[in-house]
Amino acid sequence: xxxxxIKRSKILKMALMGSDALDSRTDSFFMKSxxxxxxxxxxxxxxxTMVFLNKYLLDSPDLNLDAPLFVTFFQCLVSVLLxxxxxxxxxxxxxxxxxxxxxxxxxxxxxVLPLSLVFIGMITFNNLxxxxxxxxxxxxxxxxxxxxxxxxxxxxxxxxxSFRALLCCxxxxxxxxxxxxxxxxxxSLSWVGVMYGVLAxxxxxxxxxxxxxxMPVVDGSIWKLTYYNNINACILFIPLIAIFGEFxxxxxxxxxxxxxxxGMMTLGGVFGFAxxxxxxxxxxVTSPLTHNVSGTAKACAQTVLAVVYYDHIKSVLWWTxxxxxxxxxxxxxxxxxxxxxxxxxxxxAKGTSAKNDSGV
Numbered sequence: 129x130x131x132x133x134i135k136r137s138k139i140l141k142m143a144l145m146g147s148d149a150l151d152s153r154t155d156s157f158f159m160k161s162x163x164x165x166x167x168x169x170x171x172x173x174x175x176x177t178m179v180f181l182n183k184y185l186l187d188s189p190d191l192n193l194d195a196p197l198f199v200t201f202f203q204c205l206v207s208v209l210l211x212x213x214x215x216x217x218x219x220x221x222x223x224x225x226x227x228x229x230x231x232x233x234x235x236x237x238x239x240v241l242p243l244s245l246v247f248i249g250m251i252t253f254n255n256l257x258x259x260x261x262x263x264x265x266x267x268x269x270x271x272x273x274x275x276x277x278x279x280x281x282x283x284x285x286x287x288x289x290s291f292r293a294l295l296c297c298x299x300x301x302x303x304x305x306x307x308x309x310x311x312x313x314x315x316s317l318s319w320v321g322v323m324y325g326v327l328a329x330x331x332x333x334x335x336x337x338x339x340x341x342x343m344p345v346v347d348g349s350i351w352k353l354t355y356y357n358n359i360n361a362c363i364l365f366i367p368l369i370a371i372f373g374e375f376x377x378x379x380x381x382x383x384x385x386x387x388x389x390x391g392m393m394t395l396g397g398v399f400g401f402a403x404x405x406x407x408x409x410x411x412x413v414t415s416p417l418t419h420n421v422s423g424t425a426k427a428c429a430q431t432v433l434a435v436v437y438y439d440h441i442k443s444v445l446w447w448t449x450x451x452x453x454x455x456x457x458x459x460x461x462x463x464x465x466x467x468x469x470x471x472x473x474x475x476x477a478k479g480t481s482a483k484n485d486s487g488v
Contacts, residue, residue, distance in 0.1 A: 167413050168422055171406045175423075176430045178399040179263060180437075185396055186259040191389065193381055195374040196255050199393065201365035204251070204358040206397025207404075211355040230355045237356050239345035243338040244360035250335050251361070253328035260321030261311075263434035264442070267427040268307035269325030271453040274300055274460050276333035284337055290467060296460035303452025310446040354404055420461040428454050 185191065185199050193199075211230050218227035254270070261269050275297045281287040289297075311317035339353070346352035369375060383389045411419045431450055435442060 164413050167406070167410050171410045171422065172426045172429065174399055174402050174406050175426055176433065178396070178403055179258065179266065179430060180434075181392070181396050181399060182255060183258055183263050185392060186255055191383060193377070193383075195369075195377050195381075196259050197252065197365060197369045197372060198374050198378060199396070200251055200255050201362060201369060202393050203397040203400045204361040204365065206394060207354065207358040207401045208362060210398070210401045211351065211358070214351075228349045228351050230352060232359065236345055236352075237360060240342055240353065240356040241360055243335070243342040243353075244357050244364070246331055246334045246338050247357050248361050248364055250328060250331035253324045253331055257321050257324040257328050260318040260324060262316065262438065262440070264431050264438065264440055265307065265311055265316075265321075266325075266434075267431055268304060268449060268453050269322055270328050270332075271300055271304050271307075271457070272326055272329040273332045274457060276330045277336065280330075280333045280337055290463065292463045293460055293467075296456050296463060299452055299456035299459065303449045303454075303456055306445060306452065307449035310443060310449055314443070314446070350404070350408060354401075421458060424454055424457045424461065427457075 182199075185193070186196055211227075214225065214227040215230040217225040219229070257269050258266055278289045278293065278297055282289070308317065308322055343353065346356065378384065407419070410422060414422070428450070434440075
């Protein structure tokens with residue numbers, strides 16, 4: 129068979145089968161793209177809504193409830209109940225709901241305790257920061273997480289950071305200080321809120337490091353970790369609520385018997401549980417790098433929405449500080465992504481070189 133006959137047979141095969149194959153590939157690409165878009169949209173919706181909802185619970189003049197520890201405790205309690213419910217549904221509907229069996233084990237709870245202490249600090253300082261600063265400034269107030277990641281990685285595990293990544297951190301720090309300066313110039317700065325934001329950033333960084341250490345205790349299951357983390361948090365929050373006098377504030381709270389209050393509190397807990405699920409889902413359908421980029425873009429959208437919703441007027445320098453924070457975060461993610469890709473390619477290059485040297 130000559131080349132002309134081969135070409136004709138290929139053309140005939142493409143004519144008979146190529147259209148269906150092309151349609152199948154197009155449908156597959158469309159469905160995959162639609163799934164990614166849906167998951168990213170869901171992540172944005174839940175994350176942004178949760179911030180606005182927590183701001184309402186923590187600092188709304190309609191509620192006038194000064195009990196941030198109790199609000200955080202109740203959200204942890206809802207997460208524990210939802211983990212138990214999901215575990216039951218997984219046993220009843222194994223083909224529909226995929227969730228690990230969660231039964232309390234004191235030994236596992238003790239193993240997770242070091243992480244739980246950091247977890248309590250993270251969620252408490254996050255909520256305290258949100259209570260004292262506006263939603264528009266919230267992203268800048270907690271923008272030092274990446275910087276603390278670099279510092280803690282070096283201090284705890286002696287991991288060094290490239291010069292380009294350090295430059296990105298410098299941009300982040302510059303954006304943070306410019307944002308603080310501009311909030312002060314507008315008369316809306318809360319130094320207490322800034323302090324809580326810095327502490328929240330540090331705890332977020334420590335939480336990531338401790339999570340890696342504790343994961344073997346829960347057999348690598350993020351949902352078991354969520355379950356035990358929130359159980360430990362519920363237990364530890366009770367004495368803290370008593371120490372800071374929030375029980376007396378609750379007894380004096382005039383909306384304690386209102387359905388609206390408990391409905392909003394429960395909704396906040398549901399969204400707090402859901403953000404863990406959609407975060408893992410977004411990473412699964414995209415990648416950790418894309419998740420970080422999506423989170424940076426979400427923070428930008430959240431800031432714009434807050435400015436519009438609360439009818440704020442911000443200066444050019446204020447917006448510049450936000451752009452520096454967002455740009456520094458995106459650049460750091462991009463730089464680390466390139467470094468990880470280069471690290472993964474090096475063993476392959478060495479393997480290929482060895483094969484060439486051996487003549488295979």
